[in-house]
Amino acid sequence: MLNVPSAEMNNTGRLMVGGNFLPKGMNPFDFHTGNYFVNLTFFSFLELTYRETLLKTSYMTDKPKYNQQDRSMSIKLRPVKEGKWWPALAIGANDPFKSLGKNYYRSIYGAITKHFLFGAHELGVT
Template sequence: MNSYLNGFLFCIAFLLSGSLLSLSAQEYGGITGMIHVPTAEMAPEGEARIGVFFLNGEFLPDRIAYQGTKYNTTNHFLAITPFPWIELSYVCTLLKGEDNKGEVGYNMKDRHFAVKLRPLKEGKWWPAIAIGAQDPGRSVPDNGDYAYFQNFYLAASKHLAWKGHEWGVHLAYRYYRSDFNIKWRGIAGGITYRPSFAKNFRAIVEYTGNDINIGVDCLLWRHLFLQASLQDGRHFTGGACFKINLLGKKKTVRKEKDVY
């Protein structure tokens, strides 16, 4: 328990600097979510995002390893919300391996698309519902070697307000086709919290189906989004992205009367 508390305080210290403005949160692949677990939340219509994340080896699929040893890496992504009911993302993850000269380095890449659709918007008596997928078009060989991130999910999100504080409850079912990702196959979920005194700040606790992750995120100067998290309370993963609304729309903070 101490490791989770110390890690949570570390994440807060990492992000609480500069002027904070309103935000919408991103998961590591550019699609709106928590940390590793998807939600039914959506970014504002017209929002485009470009970002980079440091990914701890323990955060990644077990098949991403070099000579049997997992390693840390980075990814970068380009994402957009063309309509309020759909998000799209293109993700590139660096992989370690040998090049044609036998030199070891991050000289390989895994590229994939991600998509999320929200057929049901959140209402007073019901949650928002979304369906999504990472790398949906890739065929999976018998050993699943190259389908590192492929999964399909159904997510629900409901927000509640109490004295200006906002609580989000999120539940998801994910199906990873590759057996080496079986630890994340099934039920996942988490809780998010926005305090009344900083609506642009969010704390996260999530269960991936295998690990408990904690983290925080925020937006600086309207465009710079930061997220810091600890996988299982020990392994740091975090990143940043630049956000801009191509339609000129500004993100508005939900008032308590708008949260059910």
């Protein structure tokens, strides 16, 4: 469940829907967890994501844990597209709206990404 931002964008009009599952033996929590998401690239410079992370929480220590979903949205803008001599530049925010959830993953970021060709191979650096 690692999300590293980059300045790469999906093709315009691309819709991605997905999810993942993480068993309790592979995470620091004492329960199975996962998330699901919807990602839409409206334009070549704008990408939006909605995601829900499955949690089990308890507001009182003597009460049993119950299921909860942490809702979050992400936005990424790329004002500078990658060129031959300069990298792509993107700015974004993960979970910027406090009222939608617990804000476990709230962040604001900037990213630059440049690709280099080495013969038939390509290396992307962010």
